[in-house]
Amino acid sequence: xxxxxxxxxxxxxxxxxxxxxxxxxxxxxxxxxxxxxxxxxxxxxxxxxxxxxxxxxxxxxxxxxxxxxxxxxxxxxxxxxxxxxxxxxxxxxxxxxxxxxxxxxxxxxxx
Amino acid sequence: xxxxxxxxxxxxxxxxxxxxxxxxxxxxxxxxxxxxxxxxxxxxxxxxxxxxxxxxxxxxxxxxxxxxxxxxxxxxxxxxxxxxxxxxxxxxxxxxxxxxxxxxxxxxxxxxx
Numbered sequence: 001x002x003x004x005x006x007x008x009x010x011x012x013x014x015x016x017x018x019x020x021x022x023x024x025x026x027x028x029x030x031x032x033x034x035x036x037x038x039x040x041x042x043x044x045x046x047x048x049x050x051x052x053x054x055x056x057x058x059x060x061x062x063x064x065x066x067x068x069x070x071x072x073x074x075x076x077x078x079x080x081x082x083x084x085x086x087x088x089x090x091x092x093x094x095x096x097x098x099x100x101x102x103x104x105x106x107x108x109x110x111x
Numbered sequence: 112x113x114x115x116x117x118x119x120x121x122x123x124x125x126x127x128x129x130x131x132x133x134x135x136x137x138x139x140x141x142x143x144x145x146x147x148x149x150x151x152x153x154x155x156x157x158x159x160x161x162x163x164x165x166x167x168x169x170x171x172x173x174x175x176x177x178x179x180x181x182x183x184x185x186x187x188x189x190x191x192x193x194x195x196x197x198x199x200x201x202x203x204x205x206x207x208x209x210x211x212x213x214x215x216x217x218x219x220x221x222x223x224x
Contacts, residue, residue, distance in 0.1 A: 032211060043115075043201055043215035090154065094211055097167045098144065101154045 002027050002095050006102035013081050014110045021076040021105050023091030032094030033074040035065055038104075039087045047089075050074065061085070083109045112137060115204050115216035123222045129190040132219045136183050136204030142166075143185040144213060145177060146201040154201075160185055161207070189221075197223045 005024045013019050025031060032051050036044040048059025055067040065076045074091060086109045092099040116135045124130050136143050145157040156169035160179035177187040183204075189196055199220050203213035 034212065036215075041199070041218075041220070043217045044203075045215070046212060049212055097142075097159055097161075098156055099213060101156075103153045 002093065002100045004091055004093050004100050004102040006089075006091055006105050008105045009103070010106045010108060012108040012110055015083055016080050019076075019078045019081045019085070019107070021089050021091075021107070023074045023076065023102060024072050025074065025091075025093045025100075026072065027093050027095060027100070033065075033067060034092040034094070034099065035059065035063070035074070035076050036090045036092065037061075037087050038090065044090065047076070081107075081109060083111065085109060115202060115214050117200075117202050117216035117219050119219060120217065121220045121222075123224060124192050125224050126192055126194060128192050129188060130192060130221060131186055131188045132200055132202075132221075134185045134187075134202030134204075134216060136185070136202075137214055140204035140206050140214070141183055142205045142207060143179055143183065144203045144205075145185070145187050146203070147171075148199040148201055148218070149197075157187065157200075192223045194223050197221060 003026045034049045035047040038044045047063050048057050050057050050067045058064050063078050067074050088104045088106045090104045091102040118133045142161045144159040147155045158177050159167040163179045174190045179185045199218045201218045202216045205211050205213045
């Protein structure tokens with residue numbers, strides 16, 4: 001069955017520190033992969049996407065993600081977080097007529 | 112290009128009532144998906160419409176229904192509201208396949224008292 005796992009429900013990081021949010025997926029074909037961010041009470045905004053080609057993709061707000069087929073992973077990274085990055089982050093896999101969503105990881109920034 | 116718009120943004124209803132939420136997709140987008148988001152359950156897929164046809168449906172009771180019009184605008188309806196229906200309802204549009212990039216509206220916050 002198709003599924004997306006984000007193993008960390010919450011992550012706390014100090015401002016200025018590096019960040020890695022984990023995402024693992026289960027999907028039979030070559031996946032379309034996405035990371036979205038949601039600020040409190042708002043809709044979701046696309047951070048970056050992977051369809052094919054270079055496995056390291058750059059997104060908005062200084063985020064990047066690396067697709068690793070052998071590990072079925074698509075982890076999100078940022079070298080130095082800012083307080084404004086505090087939000088919830090969702091990983092998703094494109095599966096035909098729908099996106100399969102992870103449960104989300106809430107990022108908390110310590111001053 | 113205008114983004115996805117949802118109306119109303121906030122809604123308060125009482126148990127047993129029904130509610131209709133509206134979504135206008137980005138111009139040219141023909142696929143509209145609806146999601147329910149609650150703190151405990153995360154993002155739950157409701158249904159997806161393309162060219163006025165429901166292509167995909169999540170695991171929700173029949174009280175939840177939707178439709179899409181010829182201009183791609185979509186509505187979802189919830190009848191006989193229950194307290195547990197309190198949630199943020201998100202609409203997302205995509206050009207064709209909703210397994211592709213989706214663009215989200217700000218959501219409608221429904222509170223059932």
